[in-house]
Amino acid sequence: MQFGIFSVGDVTPDPTTGRTPTEAERIQAMVTIALKAEEVGLDVFATGEHHNPPFVPSSPTTMLGYLAARTERIVLSTSTTLITTNDPVKIAEDYAMLQHLAGGRVDLMMGRGNTGPVYPWFGKDVRDGIALAVENYALLRRLWREDVVDWQGRHRTPLQGFTSTPRPLDGVPPFVWHGSIRSPEIAQQAGYYGDGFFHNNIFWPMEHTRRMVEVYRRAFERYGHGSADQAVVGLGGQVFMRANSQDAVREFRPYFDNAPVYGHGPSLEDFTEQTPLTVGSPQQVIERTLGFREQVGDYQRQLFLMDHAGLPLKTVLEQLDLLGEQVVPVLRRELDALRPAHVPDAPSHASLKAGLAPSAAAQPVGAR
Amino acid sequence: MTRRRVVVLSGGLSQPSSTRLLADRLAAATTAALSGQGVQTDLEVVELRELAHELTDALLTGFPPARLRAALDAVAAADGVIAVSPVFSASYSGLFKTFFDVLDRDALDGTPVLAAATAGSARHSLVLDHALRPLLSYLHAVVVPTAVFAAAEDWGAPGALVDRVERAARELAGLVAARRPQAAADPDADGAAFERLLAGA
Numbered sequence: 001m002q003f004g005i006f007s008v009g010d011v012t013p014d015p016t017t018g019r020t021p022t023e024a025e026r027i028q029a030m031v032t033i034a035l036k037a038e039e040v041g042l043d044v045f046a047t048g049e050h051h052n053p054p055f056v057p058s059s060p061t062t063m064l065g066y067l068a069a070r071t072e073r074i075v076l077s078t079s080t081t082l083i084t085t086n087d088p089v090k091i092a093e094d095y096a097m098l099q100h101l102a103g104g105r106v107d108l109m110m111g112r113g114n115t116g117p118v119y120p121w122f123g124k125d126v127r128d129g130i131a132l133a134v135e136n137y138a139l140l141r142r143l144w145r146e147d148v149v150d151w152q153g154r155h156r157t158p159l160q161g162f163t164s165t166p167r168p169l170d171g172v173p174p175f176v177w178h179g180s181i182r183s184p185e186i187a188q189q190a191g192y193y194g195d196g197f198f199h200n201n202i203f204w205p206m207e208h209t210r211r212m213v214e215v216y217r218r219a220f221e222r223y224g225h226g227s228a229d230q231a232v233v234g235l236g237g238q239v240f241m242r243a244n245s246q247d248a249v250r251e252f253r254p255y256f257d258n259a260p261v262y263g264h265g266p267s268l269e270d271f272t273e274q275t276p277l278t279v280g281s282p283q284q285v286i287e288r289t290l291g292f293r294e295q296v297g298d299y300q301r302q303l304f305l306m307d308h309a310g311l312p313l314k315t316v317l318e319q320l321d322l323l324g325e326q327v328v329p330v331l332r333r334e335l336d337a338l339r340p341a342h343v344p345d346a347p348s349h350a351s352l353k354a355g356l357a358p359s360a361a362a363q364p365v366g367a368r
Numbered sequence: 369m370t371r372r373r374v375v376v377l378s379g380g381l382s383q384p385s386s387t388r389l390l391a392d393r394l395a396a397a398t399t400a401a402l403s404g405q406g407v408q409t410d411l412e413v414v415e416l417r418e419l420a421h422e423l424t425d426a427l428l429t430g431f432p433p434a435r436l437r438a439a440l441d442a443v444a445a446a447d448g449v450i451a452v453s454p455v456f457s458a459s460y461s462g463l464f465k466t467f468f469d470v471l472d473r474d475a476l477d478g479t480p481v482l483a484a485a486t487a488g489s490a491r492h493s494l495v496l497d498h499a500l501r502p503l504l505s506y507l508h509a510v511v512v513p514t515a516v517f518a519a520a521e522d523w524g525a526p527g528a529l530v531d532r533v534e535r536a537a538r539e540l541a542g543l544v545a546a547r548r549p550q551a552a553a554d555p556d557a558d559g560a561a562f563e564r565l566l567a568g569a
């Protein structure tokens with residue numbers, strides 16, 4: 001079981017002081033947070049990709065490449081990589097390069113993005129979102145797996161005799177997760193290829209998450225990658241902790257009430273009940289997170305959103321200490337103990353290289 | 369006995385509400401007309417007023433809280449819908465529209481819907497044809513030909529209103545009775561959706 005954090009990279013005023021960090025401060029804060037994640041024993045740091053203010057991470061491989069040089073162990077990932085508006089050729093090149101520089105500590109999560117104008121800014125049509133995700137990813141897979149690619153599609157200029165360089169480290173493409181909140185086609189896509197499926201459930205009721213994961217697990221089995229319970233599932237989570245749960249609620253409430261996405265809407269209490277958001281003691285976070293497994297089955301990756309809504313860096317670092325010292329060791333022990341032997345860990349570069357992961361079976365059964 | 373599910377959406381804000389009064393009349397007439405065709409009606413009334421906070425939350429968070437989810441699911445699973453709004457500022461009310469804004473886009477696809485509205489004055493009656501009908505057409509609902517408008521004065525001279533209620537209810541009942549019962553939505557109903565996309569179909 002892997003535990004980590006994912007950052008949206010939003011530049012949001014701190015509602016308690018009214019102060020907005022500069023882009024420079026926010027970028028440095030993301031770096032500090034990623035380094036801290038490794039220091040407290042987390043397994044994954046993932047950055048979002050955005051091409052509009054108030055977000056800073058437009059260039060994920062630049063940030064992750066820098067982090068690769070400053071870390072030893074943590075897996076560097078994305079949340080998400082825009083498979084719709086990025087050129088799949090550039091994704092293949094950028095992430096293969098990152099993979100070499102990071103010694104294989106790289107995987108990616110594909111997503112379509114949720115900002116309409118990004119499509120036209122990158123010369124695409126938002127109505128083609130799903131079609132782009134399907135075609136671009138099919139090409140990306142080939143670019144990483146075939147040395148010379150001849151390709152023609154609908155959304156990109158054709159390729160003749162193209163070789164994407166550098167070739168993936170050790171001939172092993174980075175593991176790919178597919179993130180989607182509400183499109184069953186994407187859950188099926190993840191299952192079709194035997195890739196991972198990540199449901200960013202933090203703004204949604206668990207019942208919805210359960211159904212989407214089920215769609216993915218069924219497809220994983222249907223296409224011959226293993227049994228449904230061996231599929232590779234990741235979930236989001238959102239927590240704020242203090243030793244005393246009342247202190248956590250009091251401190252987090254102004255950030256919740258003014259947060260982008262859900263601020264000025266439901267009460268903290270309602271939202272906590274409806275979604276995985278947990279504001280309270282480390283023990284409450286442990287119990288809530290253990291409950292996720294009851295909804296979606298044994299899963300492989302748990303990422304927490306810790307640094308949004310204008311929370312100051314100092315607070316985020318304190319949260320990471322609590323997560324790393326008091327929450328993750330317990331969750332790791334409990335969830336690993338519950339997981340049956342035939343359910344695999346999330347694939348790593350080492351396991352894929354050794355051909356151990358179920359998704360190493362590259363071709364779906366019955367695929368064209 | 370055959371059974372059909374009819375959901376009544378009432379957008380009235382006051383209590384008691386003439387919008388709800390009209391909705392109840394339409395529901396009773398529809399139930400009676402279906403009964404005449406040997407169909408028993410499972411009626412569910414959704415008072416949008418009671419969901420006002422949930423509707424706002426859903427706009428802001430992108431997902432409906434449980435009580436609103438239940439109402440949205442009921443509409444999606446209905447064999448027929450009676451939708452009644454008060455007229456506010458020359459159109460349906462904002463609350464009424466919000467319900468349709470958070471409804472899944474295909475929830476009313478092919479569903480028979482009876483549109484109705486209330487107002488203080490008969491001068492607003494074309495709201496049914498200029499506002500409700502286009503909204504429901506966009507959602508691919510099958511809107512019954514007769515829409516029912518009740519101005520304040522109709523409650524004092526009910527002859528014409530009663531006739532219109534019964535005519536609209538007969539039209540709705542005919543469509544509801546003829547409709548195949550709806551199955552619950554399954555996100556994986558089309559297990560081959562991705563493969564077809566991959567094939568470029």
